[in-house]
Amino acid sequence: MRMIIDTLCHIASSKFSDMEQLISDSKELGVTHAITQGTHRKDWQPTLELVRAYPEFLSSCLGVHPTDAHALQDGDLAELAALCQEYPQAAIGEVGLDYYWPAPEGWSEESYRARQRGLLEAQFELAAQLGLNISLHSRDRSGSVCFDDVFAIARNFPKVRPVFHCFIGTMDQAESIFNTLDGYISITGVVTFKKMDALHQVLINSPLNRIMTETDAPYLSPEPYRGQLNIPGRARFVLDKIADLRGMDREQLAAITTATAKQFFRLNPKAAI
Ligand SMILES: [Zn+2]
Structure with a gap:
């Protein structure tokens, strides 16, 4: 059986109710482990509880998502640091910059x-x-200002290896992630959507050991389930699409992406992979 890792999802989302079902459905599709993100203060404890309840299936990343930047309170980052020390995390995440959504009330864009x-x-x-x-x-609204700013910050921290989640950028951007940042790209169900030829070219031309697969569940469900509630199991459709683009064996690609994710996220020993 294939063993696929969903490297980024949001399982503490209120959109999910039946965890046992979600896990068995995901395993049936070949996804044996998922890395769920606690992206703001209220998300951290529920995320840690899920990982404690399902250590084989789940690991976590904690962080503050850029679209929660305005809501950051004194002490949040100290609490984040304390939690990450108490409960070992797969990575810090999902964090970054978002120049797509407009600034909230009371804030200028700048x-x-x-x-x-x-x-x-x-x-x-x-x-x-x-x-x-x-x-x-x-996430840019247009152009690449956001990507360039994330890149410039990442460059200042050479010891921290980055993965750009839901990557849909250009080959030039992918190459600078690989070569300058020693980083990775992670691909969602967007790769199965129509008119993604540019992304397909990136995936055909990128080193296989720099690619990971994710769902961003409950969002971004791949074809043929676009628009529906997404689950980690559907990372399988992402993997299958990339394997088909490369004209390679799906099992073989799964072995490579899983090895990459395991190493990048230092997955916990109880992980079923
Ligand atoms: Zn995101």
Whole structure:
């Protein structure tokens, strides 16, 4: 049986109710482990509880997502650091910059983005202190200002290896992630959508050992389930699509992406992989 890892999902989401079902459905599809993200203060404890309840199936990353930057309170980052020390994490995540959504009320675009950058730097520092890697979110409205800013910050922390989650960028960007940052790209169900030819070219031309597979569940369900509630099991459709693009055996690709994820996220010994 194939063993696929979903390297990024949001299982503490209120959209999920039946964990046993989610896990058995995912395993049936060949996904034996998933890395769930606690992306803001209220998410951290529920995320840790899930990992404690299902250590074979779940690992976690904790962090503050850029779209929560404005809600950051005094003490949040200290609490994040304490939790990461008490409960070993797979990485810091999902963190980064988001220039897609408009600034919340009371914030100018500029001040909101500056706050996000400061928050990202602080979390890179935490990752460096703890010897963890980092799962990055980067979303532009148009152009590449956001990507360039994430890249510039990541470059200042050479000890922290980054994975750019839900990567849909260009080959130039992918190459600079691999070569300058010694980083990785992680691919969601978006790869199965129509008109993704540019991304397909990136995947055909990237080193296989720099690619990981994820779902971003409950979001971004791949074809043929686009628009439905997504589950970690559907990382299988992402993997199958990439294998088909490369004209290679699916089992063989699964072995490579799983080995990459296992090493990058230092998965816990109880993980079923
Ligand atoms: Zn994201």
